[in-house]
Amino acid sequence: MEAENDVYDDMNLYITQECFIVEPNGQDELLIIGRLDKVTRVQAKTTQLVNLMPTRRICGILGTIHLLSCDYLIVATHRLFVGVLNNAIVWRLAGYDIIPYIPNAIQRSENHAYLSMLRQTLDTKFFYFSYRYDLTQTLQRQQENLGKKTEKGLLDPADKRFVWNSYVLQQFKCDKMQRFQLPLVHGFVSVNQVQINGQTFFWSIVTRRSVERAGTRLFCRGSNDLGQVANFVETEQIVEFNGQHTSFVQTRGSMPFYWQQLPNLRYKPKPRLIPGKDHLAACTAHFNAQLNIYGKQVAVNLVDQKGAEGELEATFARLVREMGNPGVRYEAFDFHHECRKMRWDRLNILIDRLAHEQENFGFYHAFNNGNVVSTQTGVFRINCIDCLDRTNVVQSMLARRSLSAVLQKLGVLHVGQLVEHASTSFETLFKGVWADNADLVSLQYSGTGALKTDFTRTGKRTKVGAVNDGKNSLMRYYLNNFADGRRQDGIDLFLGNYLIDENEGSILPSPLSKARGWRYFAFPSVLLVAVAMFIITMTYPAEFNTENLLFMLFWGAMIAVSATGILHYGIEFVQWPQLFPLLSFHSA
Numbered sequence: 001m002e003a004e005n006d007v008y009d010d011m012n013l014y015i016t017q018e019c020f021i022v023e024p025n026g027q028d029e030l031l032i033i034g035r036l037d038k039v040t041r042v043q044a045k046t047t048q049l050v051n052l053m054p055t056r057r058i059c060g061i062l063g064t065i066h067l068l069s070c071d072y073l074i075v076a077t078h079r080l081f082v083g084v085l086n087n088a089i090v091w092r093l094a095g096y097d098i099i100p101y102i103p104n105a106i107q108r109s110e111n112h113a114y115l116s117m118l119r120q121t122l123d124t125k126f127f128y129f130s131y132r133y134d135l136t137q138t139l140q141r142q143q144e145n146l147g148k149k150t151e152k153g154l155l156d157p158a159d160k161r162f163v164w165n166s167y168v169l170q171q172f173k174c175d176k177m178q179r180f181q182l183p184l185v186h187g188f189v190s191v192n193q194v195q196i197n198g199q200t201f202f203w204s205i206v207t208r209r210s211v212e213r214a215g216t217r218l219f220c221r222g223s224n225d226l227g228q229v230a231n232f233v234e235t236e237q238i239v240e241f242n243g244q245h246t247s248f249v250q251t252r253g254s255m256p257f258y259w260q261q262l263p264n265l266r267y268k269p270k271p272r273l274i275p276g277k278d279h280l281a282a283c284t285a286h287f288n289a290q291l292n293i294y295g296k297q298v299a300v301n302l303v304d305q306k307g308a309e310g311e312l313e314a315t316f317a318r319l320v321r322e323m324g325n326p327g328v329r330y331e332a333f334d335f336h337h338e339c340r341k342m343r344w345d346r347l348n349i350l351i352d353r354l355a356h357e358q359e360n361f362g363f364y365h366a367f368n369n370g371n372v373v374s375t376q377t378g379v380f381r382i383n384c385i386d387c388l389d390r391t392n393v394v395q396s397m398l399a400r401r402s403l404s405a406v407l408q409k410l411g412v413l414h415v416g417q418l419v420e421h422a423s424t425s426f427e428t429l430f431k432g433v434w435a436d437n438a439d440l441v442s443l444q445y446s447g448t449g450a451l452k453t454d455f456t457r458t459g460k461r462t463k464v465g466a467v468n469d470g471k472n473s474l475m476r477y478y479l480n481n482f483a484d485g486r487r488q489d490g491i492d493l494f495l496g497n498y499l500i501d502e503n504e505g506s507i508l509p510s511p512l513s514k515a516r517g518w519r520y521f522a523f524p525s526v527l528l529v530a531v532a533m534f535i536i537t538m539t540y541p542a543e544f545n546t547e548n549l550l551f552m553l554f555w556g557a558m559i560a561v562s563a564t565g566i567l568h569y570g571i572e573f574v575q576w577p578q579l580f581p582l583l584s585f586h587s588a
Contacts (some may be wrong), residue, residue: 063168083191153178167496245339
């Protein structure tokens, strides 16, 4: 028997000249979407499908979006099984289709660019969904929201912070279509059946990336006026055993004030505070929201305490002091300094500092019949400069500590027994899942896998891991400077931050046709010619003489001049977002 909040999971899509018709298999209703009038309605199934053959089977409707030529319907076509969480199957999006409302609409070049952005966003690993389980809510929030649901479906009661297709779903909302709307969560989900001490339980990780201030690594930093921060991520560790379930939640997010670290072709651009902004107001707004949702906060800051990062750390510490909120405590730990020379055992210093509060915060624990044993009263909000690599290492250590307490409470572990000593196979699984979590969140924000995952996977820092970190760092450098502008545009388009105007490219200028300055073409051209001539002069001399030496010196000087010019005007060679151009670029 289907639950009341089910979303349809198996449908036939019929495409005619006038409309799209979506038929849930085994149901007596249809969703009809007008291709010309754009009117969407749910009707009882009678004779609408007579003489029609389904175009394809689909497993979900993701929404509709308006681009330059027409509207487009976005549907899920393939899915992969992830696991069963709280008696509901969790799936991963494995295929989708973007179908134009008007089949032969005139296609402008800009429209192809917008479609490419949309596909790039949907191709970013990984989107998850369930037809019965609200993946956007922690177990504790679900229990607190019991009795508040008035509508069927999963979209209305969902936590909109974590619904990545909320905008495109809202575009064609109509009465009685809640069971057709499939919310997507972006992040990481892992469901695992585990056996320890002869007891079998399910251990799961659910990571949810926020749509608020969503973006790419160097184009999205700090906070906005509402206190929403970049790369805000909620990670929930769930245990299900013997009619009981527990949940331990942690969060990560960029330092909650106004700062930026714009790409400029330097390997590590200097992060800096944005002047003229009310940093205290942004920080206060952020923590007020976090306190309301999660309870008490321990802000664990892992950035360097010297140099440019040190200035940000000092600002964060000062703002928390000036807030004077007893529900927020600040804990700074210079990760790189404390763990230098691969002394990663020193992370236990930080864990020991947090142990008392972790015990006080506790974890959510309830029976399947709804009886609540305990709730989690606060969270650790952890950040480094990116909220990726260092952050994930510390989160995995806190999660392991919580898991030992949970399994002792449930009777899986003996009193005083630690999970890392109870099962070698589970310890390997635990490290692998948390390393995968690091990689996926990092891939979604920075474009590459995480750094320092060798420690998460093996429990120690290795030279091979350091080499892999170097490769990932170089890839991040390339993507952040030469690819992330378009990726940022795709996120803003999909989330509805940018709305396309039908007059773009005709009456109004297109944001995608910004002209480059002369330096963008001149300096790289001179550099390429100079490198080529330098190599030719050095490699193929008839005989090595003063003339050849002068030629080499000349072309070497040209290489130095052009390379220096590129670095000096670095921001002009970066691929910048075009839908929301950054002021710093225009002022340079």
